[in-house]
Amino acid sequence: MPPKISRSKMLFINNKDLYGVMDLRGDALKSVRDAVKSGRYKDAASAWGTYFAKRRNPLNMVAPTGDKPNPSVIHEAERVVDHEIQGWHKVTHKFGKRINFNADWGRSGIYGTHYLGWTEPLRVAFGQTGNHRYPECFDDIFNQWYEQRDKLTNPSPSMDVIFYELGVGGRTPRLIDHYFAYRKTGVLSWHTHERLLKTILGGCRWLYLLEKNGGYRSGNWQMCGSWALVYAGGLFPEFKEARSWVNIGVKRLLEHVDKDFYDDGCHHERSSGYGGWCTRISEDLLHFSKLNPHISVEANFEDRIEKMYDWLLSTATPLGESQGFNDGGFGFQDGPLQNGVRFTGNGKYLWPIRQRVKSVDGIRPKHPGYTSIDQRPSGFAVMRSDWDEKAHYMIINYGPWGGGHTHNDLLDFALYAHGKPLAVETTRWGAYDNPLDHYFRSPQAHNQVVINNAPMDRVHNKGKNVTWATGKAIDYFSATNLAYKKQFGATIQRSITYLKPDYFLVSDTIHEGVNHQEFTWYLHAQDRWIGGKSRSITSGKPGLQVVPAKPSEIRQLRRGTSYEAKDGAPGDKYWIGLQKYVKGEGTHAVVYDVALVPFKSKPGTVKSTRLNAEVDGKRVGPEVARGVRIERGTQTDLVIYGSGDEVVSCGGIQFKGKVCILILKRGKPAQVAVVDGGEVLYEGRKLIQTVQEGLVERKLRT
Secondary structure, eight states, rough: OOOOOOOOIIISSOOOHHHHOOOSSSGGGHHHHHHHTTTOHHHHHHHHHHHHHHOOOSSOOOOOOOSSHHHHHHHHHHHHHTTTEEEEEEEEEOOOOOOOOTTTTTTTTTHHHTGGGGGHHHHHHHHHHHOTTHHHHHHHHHHHOOOOOHGOOOOOBBBBBSHHHHHHHHHHHHHHHHHHHTTTTSSHHHHHHHHHHHHHHHHHHHHHHHHHHHHHOSSSSHHHHHHHHHHHHHTTTBBBHHHHHHHHHHHHHHHHHHHHOOOSOBBTTHHHHHHHHHHHHHHHHHHHHSSSTTOOOOOOOHHHHHHHHHHHHHHHTEEEEEEETTTTTBBBEEEEEEEOOOOOOHHGGGGGGGTOOOTTBBBBOOSSOOOOOTTTTTTTEEEESSSTTOOOOEEEEEOOOSSOOOOOOOSSEEEEEETTEEEEEOOOOOOTTTTHHHHHSSGGGGEEEEETOOOOOTTTTOOEEEEEEEEESSEEEEEOTTTTTHHHSSSHHHHHHEEETTTTEEEEEEEEEEOOEEEEEEESSSSOOOOOOOOOOSSSSEEEEEESSSSOEEEEEEEEEEOOGTTTTOOEEEEEEEEEESSSSSOOOEEEEEEEESSSSSSOOOEEEEOEEETTTTTOOTSEEEEEEEEETTTEEEEEEEEEEEEEHHHHHHHEEEEEEEEETTEEEEEEEEEEEEOOEEETTEEOOOOOEEEEEOOOOO
């Protein structure tokens, strides 16, 4: 339970309490001390403002705003000056002289509006121009906000708009940064000095009780609240309670650095925006303690933070974006990746954005030293041809539940090629008030197999029996999804083979249990779909060609619009669904084999064929073992799915193992690969003799 909000100790702190909990000793504070003793609190606030303007330490850590006006920042600052308030995401109200802080910002939007993030352009614009109209605007807006705080409607009875963790935690450092920015201007009124101090004191008193009594709680909320305690306590040591704020804040943040991040550096919520924020808080703690030695952090976690940036680098799209799974959303990562360079001195973090950022502090971009990578235990596998903007790239999501920001998806993926996102999911955008928010989280909004169009048990499941291999000619991933097992008795095994550098083969083997089920294989894109069951193509250029093997098994090719830009979205999204089901007795499995072939300007001719297989000389169903033949021009690729330790024969290939890939050029074997296997023969010719785990590749003499 959150702490009780005390009207006298938190919301409306009287002057006697305010100055009574401040250490006013020393010559610098004599005028404040004298005014307080005689009850001249207006004079005390003014004297504090004079003292604060001259105070040299501690130092806040806001990054420089730059000394050249940025037109877009100035534009946003002028909107605030004109009281055109874009409170949360796109929700905007135009006010006269008086701002209504209780306006219809949305059910969740009213909470976000009171983070006061929309005031940031004022501070930045002032730093760039020195124009006093911006601190004057802040002075007016802050006092209006202060006077309306207790008159707001709480959409949730259990969560106060002002006194809740993200609210106090997000707002307090922002107000402090404004205060430091304007402290020498002489613009701030005595009321503002007094009310800022009371706001910081009351908010931190509430946060202190929450973090002290509630213990460690995973997630970004407590990191936000704890950082506010450290920041406020460190920068306002005049408060006698400040040391206790810092101590509990540091304790909680160190617990989060230790417990909230996987060993590979990914934040446990597995949502890029929130993870990036928590990475930043972790680094800020380290930097703040070095800037202000009185903030003691008895831990060395530089290596942990470096891993956080390593994970961000490894998952970055060819365009330098964050992956868009869960509530993360897509977004350019220029800022965080540059922070990684500054923190480590290593130019590898610039590599995905080297076309836009040529250097940071004299450090030039550097190749990371790898391409494809499997990030465990966070559960993201990345296949990429190289690090060029036009590279082929696929990221696969197979990790555990990460809390409330997790979507109803597993073994889904995003695909880029030729400088464009070609198969990206209906990731969320806007505020959580968005009417489409439930759809964003639904299984249908993701690139995966959905059973009976029903939600899966995502909370208790992650990809099982994971296999990963990366080589020169292929990357291979496979895992099992048991999230429908309890509900329908069904399991889904997804295998993805990247035949470098051209295309991907996605194969799903679904055992449906006792009863027959309905299955839909969803794929989302930014362009409309054209074509039919045997081939679907996105209408844009570059584009994606979707070629299923044995299209006769597809009962219905479904199409739909996820959303369009006119809905306020950052862009259009459209989907196709390959629907399958079986009837009668004796068959309780469905398989999909779908070639995803990107094209730059015009789709080439691609033919995909299912091949029957034998295991130890006996014909088996495709759910046991099968092959897929993909023909493109003069090249034919054979992908044969094996049956463990048993000999599989298919398409002229004999082998043991999980999967075998044979590339033929003009009908002659050119390259072969096997995963977790042994001997490979093609038409009686031995191609691989080695028996070993993992990937074995051979380039063949034709």
